[in-house]
Amino acid sequence: xxxxxxTVLERPAPxxxxxxxxxxxxxxxxxxxxxxxxxxxTEADLACHASKGCTxxxxxxxxxxxxxxxxxxxxxxxxxxxxxxxVGIPSAVLIRSIAVLEGDQVVRQRRGRSGPQATNGPGxxxxxxxxxxxxxxxxxxxxxxxxxxxxxxxPVRRAQRGPRVGVAYAGSxxxxxPWRFWEPGWPVASPR
DNA sequence: CTCTCGATGTTCT
DNA sequence: GAACATCGAGAGG
Numbered sequence: 415x416x417x418x419x420x421t422v423l424e425r426p427a428p429x430x431x432x433x434x435x436x437x438x439x440x441x442x443x444x445x446x447x448x449x450x451x452x453x454x455x456t457e458a459d460l461a462c463h464a465s466k467g468c469t470x471x472x473x474x475x476x477x478x479x480x481x482x483x484x485x486x487x488x489x490x491x492x493x494x495x496x497x498x499x500x501v502g503i504p505s506a507v508l509i510r511s512i513a514v515l516e517g518d519q520v521v522r523q524r525r526g527r528s529g530p531q532a533t534n535g536p537g538x539x540x541x542x543x544x545x546x547x548x549x550x551x552x553x554x555x556x557x558x559x560x561x562x563x564x565x566x567x568x569p570v571r572r573a574q575r576g577p578r579v580g581v582a583y584a585g586s587x588x589x590x591x592p593w594r595f596w597e598p599g600w601p602v603a604s605p606r
Numbered sequence: 607c608t609c610t611c612g613a614t615g616t617t618c619t
Numbered sequence: 620g621a622a623c624a625t626c627g628a629g630a631g632g
Contacts, residue, residue: 452624461624463617471617489614491625508624537625580624603625 417555419563423479423498427453427505428593430479430498434507435573435597436566441543444517446533447566449600450510452578453593454495457504461584461591464504474551475504482561484540484550491537492546496554496563510536510579510594511602512543515567520544530601570597579604 422433431453439446454462463485464472474483478501487493499505511534514521521542522528533542540546545561552559575592582589596602 454624463624466618469618485624486614486616488623488625489616491614493624495624510624535625578624583622584624 417480418565419554420479423496423507424500426499426503427455427507428591429453430496430505431507431593432573432575432595434496434509435595436568436570438515438564438567439509439512439543440562440564441545441560442517443520444543445515446512446517446543447515447568447600448509448511449513450534450596450602450604451594452508452510453505454508455499455505455593459584459591460588461578461581462504462506465584468504472504475506476502477551478502480554482549482552482554484545484547486547487537492540493536494540494543494545508536509539510604511596511600512539513600514542534601535603572598574598574606576604576606 423430431451434448434451437448457464464475479498481497483495483506485493494509495506497506518528525532525542573595575595577590578594
């Protein structure tokens, strides 16, 4: 029997990124709503890590929907991605911002602050949830997976889309793709 | 409010 | 050796 998230992740990243808005991440005492995402899709996408091909680092991206792809950025920030599409096609959604629904105390302790500024950014998401590279390659459907992905407890009223952040190096064609999505009204990193 | 800059480690050239 | 899907502190307006 398929997990609920299967239908959301079994599609190309640009679509999966939109569909993931509102879904909830549960990890330990923290429950949070996904409010900003970005899609990275195929080796042709020059902003996608897999544009360099399948390497020890990027092989996680080829494993099909439901794998955690966690990597270190700028030597100090962990980034959380959920792989999507199908086996063999590198495709993933970066979780850029979340809204804490439960576990505010824990988040405050980990982040040194609470409120919107505590979780509006991809590095902040991992810090708030306590995610590190130890979770890379973890399967969402594995019995021992500490992270759960559950459907929205409140519907997504509307969504905005725009170009991805921090990928100018990929050139205008790819940096310009409107593959970033967010829910207006929630604490997101880039509200436009 | 905006802008600049440094921290820090893995990956690929 | 350069580049990098970032963050937060500090300076200046």
